[in-house]
Amino acid sequence: xxxxxxxRHPLKFYFSLTFGTLFLVGLGTLLxxxxxxxxxxxxxxTKEYFMPVFSLALYMLAFGMLFTYWKNSPKITLDKQSIRxxxxxxxxxxxxxxxxxxKMPFKFIITFPMEATAILFNNGTEKILFDDMYSNSSDIKLxxxxxxxxxxxxxxxITNKTSEHSIRFENEEIFKGNQFTSLRGISLWGLIGFFAFxxxxxxxxxxxxxxxxxxxxxxxWFVLHSWLMHFxxxxxxxxxxxxxxxxxxxxxxxxxxxxxxxxxxxxxxxxCMRVITKDFKNKLYPAGTLRDKTWLDLKDKLEAKGVTVRNxxx
Numbered sequence: 001x002x003x004x005x006x007x008r009h010p011l012k013f014y015f016s017l018t019f020g021t022l023f024l025v026g027l028g029t030l031l032x033x034x035x036x037x038x039x040x041x042x043x044x045x046t047k048e049y050f051m052p053v054f055s056l057a058l059y060m061l062a063f064g065m066l067f068t069y070w071k072n073s074p075k076i077t078l079d080k081q082s083i084r085x086x087x088x089x090x091x092x093x094x095x096x097x098x099x100x101x102x103k104m105p106f107k108f109i110i111t112f113p114m115e116a117t118a119i120l121f122n123n124g125t126e127k128i129l130f131d132d133m134y135s136n137s138s139d140i141k142l143x144x145x146x147x148x149x150x151x152x153x154x155x156x157x158i159t160n161k162t163s164e165h166s167i168r169f170e171n172e173e174i175f176k177g178n179q180f181t182s183l184r185g186i187s188l189w190g191l192i193g194f195f196a197f198x199x200x201x202x203x204x205x206x207x208x209x210x211x212x213x214x215x216x217x218x219x220x221w222f223v224l225h226s227w228l229m230h231f232x233x234x235x236x237x238x239x240x241x242x243x244x245x246x247x248x249x250x251x252x253x254x255x256x257x258x259x260x261x262x263x264x265x266x267x268x269x270x271x272c273m274r275v276i277t278k279d280f281k282n283k284l285y286p287a288g289t290l291r292d293k294t295w296l297d298l299k300d301k302l303e304a305k306g307v308t309v310r311n312x313x314x
Contacts, residue, residue, distance in 0.1 A: 028058030177289030
């Protein structure tokens with residue numbers, strides 16, 4: 001009998017939780033030691049008495065982050081008869097409804113939407129399983145779809161990978177913007193150009209340490225902003241993801257393998273495309289150079305080819 005056991009994501013769960021907690025605890029500790037030194041003065045200002053309170057608030061945020069992440073990522077065990085979520089167990093026949101895709105509220109300080117699976121049981125209990133918390137969330141979704149919704153035996157997904165050679169002779173319609181007139185492109189090349197100008201005009205023989213710093217920061221700035229500048233192509237049978245600066249990065253998706261395309265935005269990121277395939281694997285592609293008109297044109301073309309598009313930001 002097939003049993004699916006959830007695995008917490010090494011980056012999106014463990015790394016994010018560890019980095020965030022250590023950052024908040026470290027900042028709170030620095031603030032606490034600084035406030036102790038300041039309050040030892042003979043007549044500290046009134047506002048300086050609030051520094052220990054801010055330090056305590058940071059410690060509470062760190063604890064809250066630990067609690068929230070663990071609460072929203074319970075261990076999940078699935079077999080043909082039952083599902084166990086944390087300490088609670090349910091028979092699969094008690095499931096009333098399932099939403100396998102869609103945004104659900106993830107609550108931490110503020111509530112923000114995150115892709116998730118929602119399960120409603122006959123007794124009114126609702127469980128939300130957030131995709132990013134697990135590295136095998138696609139297997140969990142596929143199991144629920146096949147065993148619960150379709151009443152079939154579970155079969156692990158076997159996806160035929162596509163390469164750029166698949167679209168070599170395809171007639172491709174491109175949906176992109178101009179990176180040099182977009183906010184991301186101006187931020188990228190403007191700062192790099194400023195650094196280059198300063199190095200050329202201000203220093204005849206720049207110190208080696210300065211060159212290393214500018215080189216390392218410039219590389220980081222280039223990679224970060226380039227990742228935010230994808231664009232897309234559409235052929236008769238494929239959706240193609242490309243990148244303005246990483247020209248070797250080409251990811252084709254067969255249209256028949258796509259379950260859903262989502263237009264979304266997260267925090268300070270530009271508008272993004274999330275591609276969800278029929279085996280419930282998904283990938284996010286920020287595309288900071290596309291204008292709203294281009295996004296809507298792409299939406300119309302995808303829907304005309306039978307692809308479901310969920311527009312959450314345009």
